Amino acid sequence: MLLYLIRHPQPVLDQHTCYGRSDIAVAPHMLQPCLDSLLPLLPRDVPIFSSPLQRCAGLARALATRLGQAQVVLEHDLLEMDFGHWELRRWDDIPWDEVEAWNQDLLHHAPGGGETLPAMARRIWRALQNLRTCAAPAAIVVCHAGSIRMLHACAAWRDEQLAQLATGSTPLPDARAWEDIALRAMAQRRQIGFGEMLRLTLAPP
Known part of the structure; x- marks a missing residue:
C-alpha cells in the first residue's frame, strides 16, 4: 500500500506560537497554491483520509473535489501532538x-500536561492500522508534521519486526515498542514543509 502523506498548508499563526491539537485556520492565500502543486502528483480514485482539524480537513476536502472523490474520512488518531496548556501560547x-523539564525527559514528560510521545505513537499506530483496512x-x-514523522516511525518499526520474526503476522507493540517508535520519530530531523507530500510504502499485512 502506498500512502501519499501531505502536511497541511501554512496556518495563520507563526512559528513563535505553540500549537498542536488546536484548531487553527489556514492562511487564506495559501490553500490554492498548495492545491496547484499537489494535484499533478496525486492519483485519482483512491480514498482520502485527514486529521479533523480544519487546517488539514479543508485541504483534504478541496483535493477530494478536484480528484472526484465523494468524501473524506476524518481520522481522529491523525491529530498532531497535544501540548496541553501550552497550546496557543507564545513559546517565549x-x-x-x-x-526544560520536557527537554530532560522527552519520552515520558507530557508538555503542558498534554500528551507524551509514546502515547502519540500508540494512537498513530491505530491510525495506520485503520488506513490498512481500506483495502x-x-x-x-492529510495531517501534521509530527503525525507524518510518527507514521514513518510506526511503519519502520513494523517492517523491522516482520523481518526479524519471519512469521508473516503483524507484530503487536508493547510499552517498550511505543518508546522505540517515539525515538525513531524524534530522530527524523528533516523539516517537512507546509503542503509538502511524502510517500510511504507499507509492507503487506
Whole structure:
C-alpha cells in the first residue's frame, strides 16, 4: 500500500506560537497554491483520509473535489501532538522550567500536561492500522508534521519486526515498542514543509 502523506498548508499563526491539537485556520492565500502543486502528483480514485482539524480537513476536502472523490474520512488518531496548556501560547511566554523539564525527559514528560510521545505513537499506530483496512492500493493522508514523522516511525518499526520474526503476522507493540517508535520519530530531523507530500510504502499485512 502506498500512502501519499501531505502536511497541511501554512496556518495563520507563526512559528513563535505553540500549537498542536488546536484548531487553527489556514492562511487564506495559501490553500490554492498548495492545491496547484499537489494535484499533478496525486492519483485519482483512491480514498482520502485527514486529521479533523480544519487546517488539514479543508485541504483534504478541496483535493477530494478536484480528484472526484465523494468524501473524506476524518481520522481522529491523525491529530498532531497535544501540548496541553501550552497550546496557543507564545513559546517565549512558556516558563523555561516547564520547557526544560520536557527537554530532560522527552519520552515520558507530557508538555503542558498534554500528551507524551509514546502515547502519540500508540494512537498513530491505530491510525495506520485503520488506513490498512481500506483495502486500497493507495491512499491520500492529510495531517501534521509530527503525525507524518510518527507514521514513518510506526511503519519502520513494523517492517523491522516482520523481518526479524519471519512469521508473516503483524507484530503487536508493547510499552517498550511505543518508546522505540517515539525515538525513531524524534530522530527524523528533516523539516517537512507546509503542503509538502511524502510517500510511504507499507509492507503487506
